[in-house]
Amino acid sequence: xxxxxxxxxxxxxxxxxxxxxxxxxxxxxxxxxxxxxxxxxxxxxxxxxxxxxxxxxxxxxxxxxxxxxxxxxxxxxxxxxxxxxxxxxxxxxxxxxxxxxxxxxxxxxxxxxxxxxxxxxxxxxxxxxxxxxxxxxxxxxxxxxxxxxxxxxxxxxxxxxxxxxxxxxxxxxxxxxxxxxxxxxxxxxxxxxxxxxxxxxxxxxxxxxxxxxxxxxxxxxxxxxxxxxxxxxxxxxxxxxxxxxxxxxxxxxxxxxxxxxxxxxxxxxxxxxxxxxxxxxxxxxxxxxxxxxxxxxxxxxxxxxxxxxxxxxxxxxxxxxxxxxxxxxxxxxxx
Numbered sequence: 001x002x003x004x005x006x007x008x009x010x011x012x013x014x015x016x017x018x019x020x021x022x023x024x025x026x027x028x029x030x031x032x033x034x035x036x037x038x039x040x041x042x043x044x045x046x047x048x049x050x051x052x053x054x055x056x057x058x059x060x061x062x063x064x065x066x067x068x069x070x071x072x073x074x075x076x077x078x079x080x081x082x083x084x085x086x087x088x089x090x091x092x093x094x095x096x097x098x099x100x101x102x103x104x105x106x107x108x109x110x111x112x113x114x115x116x117x118x119x120x121x122x123x124x125x126x127x128x129x130x131x132x133x134x135x136x137x138x139x140x141x142x143x144x145x146x147x148x149x150x151x152x153x154x155x156x157x158x159x160x161x162x163x164x165x166x167x168x169x170x171x172x173x174x175x176x177x178x179x180x181x182x183x184x185x186x187x188x189x190x191x192x193x194x195x196x197x198x199x200x201x202x203x204x205x206x207x208x209x210x211x212x213x214x215x216x217x218x219x220x221x222x223x224x225x226x227x228x229x230x231x232x233x234x235x236x237x238x239x240x241x242x243x244x245x246x247x248x249x250x251x252x253x254x255x256x257x258x259x260x261x262x263x264x265x266x267x268x269x270x271x272x273x274x275x276x277x278x279x280x281x282x283x284x285x286x287x288x289x290x291x292x293x294x295x296x297x298x299x300x301x302x303x304x305x306x307x308x309x310x311x312x313x314x315x316x317x318x319x320x321x322x323x324x325x326x327x328x329x330x331x332x333x334x335x
Contacts, residue, residue, distance in 0.1 A: 008230045010289040018224045022048075022285050024215035028073035032205060033066050035193040042184045042302060043070050043158070045281040047116075047221060048228045051181025051274065052137050052157040054122075054306060059162060061186045065206070067118045067158050074221050075214040076115035077152065083125035089132035093142040094149070107144055112136050115152050115218065119159040123172055133157075134176050154221050174265070174309055181274045182299070183306035224284070231280035232290040236335040241275040241296055243332045248308055251324075254331040259324050262314035267307040274303050293334045300329050 022044060029040045039055075043066060046053045055063050064080060071078035081092060094110035111117065112133065119125075119133060136142050140151045159180070161172075177183070189197065200206065247254045249266030279295040286295070304325045314321075 010227055010230050014227055015289050018227045018284055019287055021216045021220050021224050025073045028215040029069055032069045033062050034196045035189050039066055039184060042182050044285050045278050046156050048225055048281045049277045054159050054180040054183040056161045056163055057186035063160050067116060071116040073215045075217055078116045079111035079114040080118040081111050082120045083122050087125045087129050089129050092133055093136060094144050096145045115154055116156045121162055122159040123161050134179055177306045178268055178270050182302040184302055228281050228284050231283050237291055240335045241272050245271045247328045247331055255327040259327050262310050262319055264311040265309040267304055271303055271307050300325050
């Protein structure tokens with residue numbers, strides 16, 4: 001049912017509580033991370049929807065710091081997994097160890113059993129390990145020794161990719177990339193932001209002793225997640241979302257022929273689902289109990305850039321996928 005019922009309406013007091021939680025997390029983020037406002041919004045969207053995020057950037061742009069800061073802000077358990085070619089699935093999900101003293105096997109849960117998990121350089125791990133992690137992301141549980149273990153809630157995976165280093169990497173298959181709700185590409189800081197980063201390092205902001213008190217609890221995050229699911233989205237905006245995704249699959253009928261010729265495959269229905277869920281979270285983060293078309297447009301690059309598959313001609317002509325996405329957005333009438 002697309003339209004929220006009267007019983008599911010968000011009360012003003014609920015919206016105010018949710019806004020306080022979001023504002024507190026945002027302030028904690030800004031206290032440590034300089035700039036990166038879009039990254040902050042992406043992390044909030046992932047946290048409030050349970051959708052996972054793929055981050056791409058050169059090293060040193062505060063991906064780890066951002067993830068750890070959000071975890072500290074909500075009193076969440078945080079784990080960082082450095083992916084390497086020899087990383088095994090059991091290193092992530094856990095394994096059984098024989099206890100010689102008791103003559104039995106004991107289960108050791110892996111680092112994926114945390115609220116926020118950072119998979120650093122996921123494309124350095126083998127296909128088998130990538131598959132095990134993505135299965136845990138999808139099923140929200142792991143299987144060890146024939147027994148299922150539920151992952152904690154809330155659960156958020158942030159995977160990073162380094163675009164400038166290809167040696168010893170295993171490219172994520174398109175079908176697995178599709179399982180990430182958003183893909184964000186981080187930019188270098190401005191000169192003023194870089195000066196502020198150095199000032200904060202000199203001031204000791206990033207030392208463990210300077211860690212701020214938690215700004216919210218996991219229970220409050222779960223409450224806001226429930227509110228996000230009740231954010232109103234008009235059927236006209238749902239049709240707008242579906243129209244955007246439809247155009248990616250039938251581009252030659254709607255956008256410039258040259259740009260359309262660069263598209264190998266359009267987006268799957270997961271794109272429409274991601275748009276809908278993420279737009280609700282963006283609306284709440286921006287202080288509203290309803291989605292507007294601008295929320296959808298703000299997410300277009302992040303939802304579609306890893307789902308719109310371009311061909312070799314686009315690579316040869318150095319056409320960024322964002323240019324094709326902009327053409328798709330321009331081709332669909334805003335409701």
